[in-house]
Amino acid sequence: MGKRHLEDAIKQIDHPIEVTYRCFELDPTADRDIKDNMYEKLSKKYGMSIEQAKANTRNMVQMAGNAGLEFNLDTVILTNTFDAHRLTMFAKTKGLMKEMTERLLRAYFTDSKHIGDYETLTELAAEVGLDREEVEKLLASDDMADAVRADEQAAQQYRITGVPFFLINKKYALNGAQPTEMFVKALQKVIAEDEVTVLNNQDGVICDENGCEIPKK
Secondary structure (H helix, E strand, O other): OHHHHHHHHHHOOOOOOOOOOOOOOOOOOOOOOOOOOHHHHHHHHHOOOHHHHHHHHHHHHHHHHHOOOOOOHHHOOOOOOHHHHHHHHHHHHOOOHHHHHHHHHHHHHOOOOOOOOHHHHHHHHHHOOOOHHHHHHHHHOOOOHHHHHHHHHHHHHOOOOOOOEEEEOOOEEEEOOOOHHHHHHHHHHHHHHHOOOOOOOOOOOEEEOOEEEOOOO
16 A cells, blocks of 8 residues: 555656665565464454454555555465565566566455465566566575565664655655655655755856856956
8 A cells, every 4th residue: 555655646746756665574484374364363463353353454455445456355365475575676687676566466465366386476477577487496596585685684774663664765764554645745855855955146167078167247
């Protein structure tokens, strides 16, 4: 949701904005194959009933719908996401990180796909234009593991403990799936601060690659 709200905000800003996705695991200790469903996991983690867990997620599903997203939490397949992150870092080297990230999020939240499964990851990668054989070799190795760990270490340095988390120009942070309006205000603030203010109203010596021009009096 936060990603979609940011994208909607960028459409309202008449200024070039570069977005970089980073790796972050909510549970690095998670197994690749998990028998519990979303509600059972929440119930065990927070000591609540299954019904309470379902009630607590209804608001998130509704917010997703308001953002034009479909969340099917009843059938989400929980898994370890480290290999999915390795795949996104590989996609980054091919200029397809945005597409790969979007496809993985939709696969997990909407399509109920097992994004910890190598075959599933390979299929998703092929859908966004990555070479199937290269992806298979990647997943069979430890390639891109260091890149994922580097992002996670950077998150620790910034004291990031949850997602979504947005760091703008390494100066301002927004935590959580903030409304589109909040992203617009934050981006406008940063852009305004980056603008150059001209302090003088008189011409002076101007130099470029062709030399210096002294204004006539």
